[in-house]
Amino acid sequence: MLVSKLTKLPRMHQILIALISAAVVMLILLPMPKKAEQTERKFEIGKIYPLEINIEPNQLRPAQEDDRPNIPALTWKKHQVASGESLAVVFNKIGLSSSTLHRLINADEGTKELTALRPGDTFQFGIDDKNELIQLIQPKSPTEKLIITRAGDTFKSNIEKKKVDTQLNFAQATITSSFWNAADRAGLTANQIMEIAGIFGWDIDFALDIRAGDTFSVLFEERFVEGEQIGRGNILAATFSNLGQTFTAIRSEDGKYYDQNGSAMRKAFLRSPINFRYVSSNFNPKRLHPVTGRVRAHRGTDYVAPVGTPIWAAGDGIVMKSAYNKFNGNYVFIRHSSTYITKYLHMTKRSVKTGQRVKQGQTVGTLGSTGRVTGAHLHYEFLVNGTHKNPRTVKLPQADSLKGKEKSAFKKYANDRLSQLAQFSQLIADNGPLEQGSHKG
Numbered sequence: 287m288l289v290s291k292l293t294k295l296p297r298m299h300q301i302l303i304a305l306i307s308a309a310v311v312m313l314i315l316l317p318m319p320k321k322a323e324q325t326e327r328k329f330e331i332g333k334i335y336p337l338e339i340n341i342e343p344n345q346l347r348p349a350q351e352d353d354r355p356n357i358p359a360l361t362w363k364k365h366q367v368a369s370g371e372s373l374a375v376v377f378n379k380i381g382l383s384s385s386t387l388h389r390l391i392n393a394d395e396g397t398k399e400l401t402a403l404r405p406g407d408t409f410q411f412g413i414d415d416k417n418e419l420i421q422l423i424q425p426k427s428p429t430e431k432l433i434i435t436r437a438g439d440t441f442k443s444n445i446e447k448k449k450v451d452t453q454l455n456f457a458q459a460t461i462t463s464s465f466w467n468a469a470d471r472a473g474l475t476a477n478q479i480m481e482i483a484g485i486f487g488w489d490i491d492f493a494l495d496i497r498a499g500d501t502f503s504v505l506f507e508e509r510f511v512e513g514e515q516i517g518r519g520n521i522l523a524a525t526f527s528n529l530g531q532t533f534t535a536i537r538s539e540d541g542k543y544y545d546q547n548g549s550a551m552r553k554a555f556l557r558s559p560i561n562f563r564y565v566s567s568n569f570n571p572k573r574l575h576p577v578t579g580r581v582r583a584h585r586g587t588d589y590v591a592p593v594g595t596p597i598w599a600a601g602d603g604i605v606m607k608s609a610y611n612k613f614n615g616n617y618v619f620i621r622h623s624s625t626y627i628t629k630y631l632h633m634t635k636r637s638v639k640t641g642q643r644v645k646q647g648q649t650v651g652t653l654g655s656t657g658r659v660t661g662a663h664l665h666y667e668f669l670v671n672g673t674h675k676n677p678r679t680v681k682l683p684q685a686d687s688l689k690g691k692e693k694s695a696f697k698k699y700a701n702d703r704l705s706q707l708a709q710f711s712q713l714i715a716d717n718g719p720l721e722q723g724s725h726k727g
Contacts, residue, residue: 360412360420367407373400380411386419389440396443397434400424428516451510452519456710458503465496475518478506485535485543486526488553491678495528502526505707523703536700538688546700548688555601555622555682556646559630560589560653560664585674586629586667593634593662595653599644600628600668608640615656620644626683627672631665632657 363380377387390397400422412421422434422441429450434443459472469479482504483492490496507519523536535543535551543551603622610616616633634654638644655662668677688696 360414363411363413365409365411367403367405367409369405371403371405373403376403376409380413381417382411382413382419390419390422390434393434393441394443396432396445397441399432400434428511448511450516453508453510454505454522454706455508455518456503456505456707456714458711458714459501461496461500461502462498465492465500465502469502472504474504478504478518478521481521482524482526485521485524485551486528486533488551488555488557488682489533490526490528491557493558494678497529500526500528503707503711505703505710523700523707525704525707534704536696536703538696538699544688544696544700546697546704548693548696548700550685550687552685553682554646554685555626555628555668556598557678557682558587558589559598559600559628559666560591560595586631586665587677589653589664589666590662591653591664593652593654596649597630597633597651597653597664599646599648599650600666601626601646603628603644605638605640605642605644605650608636608638608642611657613658615659616651616654617657618650620650625671627669629665629667629669631667632659632663 365376365380367376373391374384374387377384391400392398408425410423411419412423414420418436420436424432424434426432426445429448431446432443433446434441457469457472457474459468461468465483466479469482474482482502486492503525504521505523506521509516509519520537520541524534526533526535534546536546537543545551599620601620601622603620603626606619606621606627608618614631616636617629617631618633618636618638619627619629621627630650632654633651633656636651638648638650644650653662653664659665666677668675668680670680687693
């Protein structure tokens with residue numbers, strides 16, 4: 287029936303239908319292309335295989351200048367500042383222009399510090415092949431250095447700090463001749479010796495009270511940078527046995543020293559207001575006056591020291607009088623409260639004025655021989671409620687001590703420090719004197 291209908295179509299239509307039908311049959315009968323086989327590659331451990339990377343040659347190019355770090359080769363010159371040299375003189379000796387100096391010291395706050403030169407300061411100048419300053423390095427301390435680096439037409443400063451490691455060390459000694467000699471033999475520095483004298487100076491007169499057989503022990507810090515010792519740190523604890531009495535001092539977190547019960551080592555007054563050589567005349571109510579030959583009470587203590595030695599305020603207070611007369615010479619009277627007054631006579635010059643407020647340890651004048659005297663010395667008086675007292679034996683009022691929870695916490699901390707002192711002392715007792723610096727903790 288379908289064929290009879292096709293025969294009735296025009297001849298041209300019959301030909302087209304036949305062609306299309308033949309094409310469809312051919313497409314159906316043609317074999318399908320084989321699917322690309324997926325070959326599974328197996329790799330052996332330890333065998334080297336080439337890495338296939340498809341990169342076109344034009345994708346590869348040499349590194350450009352902008353891609354490379356801009357670190358110019360520098361020539362380094364070192365200079366140590368001599369006495370009288372300014373920064374301008376230093377730059378001129380190195381061969382750098384004044385305009386470079388001007389731009390550098392006005393770059394930021396850090397670069398401005400360079401103008402405060404001191405003899406002995408050292409600088410390292412990093413200069414490029416065009417004689418332009420690229421970097422300047424100034425060591426500020428064993429742990430810090432100032433680094434100034436060029437940034438375009440100006441400079442930027444930076445402080446580089448090194449990590450400081452702290453260890454404990456210990457020293458002890460028995461005095462045979464003097465405290466200074468014993469402490470020096472124990473390996474303590476001059477600063478540490480003076481610091482110990484300052485810590486115990488309110489209780490012990492280091493010029494007159496020291497005796498052979500007195501003992502002391504000290505626990506202190508040592509500081510290291512990159513394994514090298516850079517100096518001593520704080521004294522953390524110390525004991526001092528003098529004239530049969532033992533004094534103990536422990537450093538608190540606020541930097542002050544207290545005994546093991548939290549009482550302040552610092553008293554309201556210094557025991558002696560001057561670093562003296564010896565006492566020429568003690569407090570004596572019945573002394574024979576060396577000039578007049580009459581019996582006249584000596585109501586103070588005479589301290590002998592070189593002319594010009596600083597004289598310190600024994601405590602905080604207000605200057606009642608700073609003046610001169612033919613008996614006292616240059617003198618200063620200080621009122622510390624309604625109870626206490628101290629007097630300083632025969633000074634070469636006075637450093638304070640009447641009505642001025644002073645702090646303990648502040649210089650009020652220098653030792654001399656003005657007024658009625660036979661030689662240079664300081665005559666020092668200590669009055670309590672208007673009555674003269676012996677400055678060397680009077681009971682000095684205590685400074686503020688710890689209280690409450692602060693005191694309880696400190697006592698526990700103090701016991702730990704004293705335990706460390708005892709352990710070091712026992713270590714030396716068991717093993718004999720150790721080489722200085724070998725007994726770290």
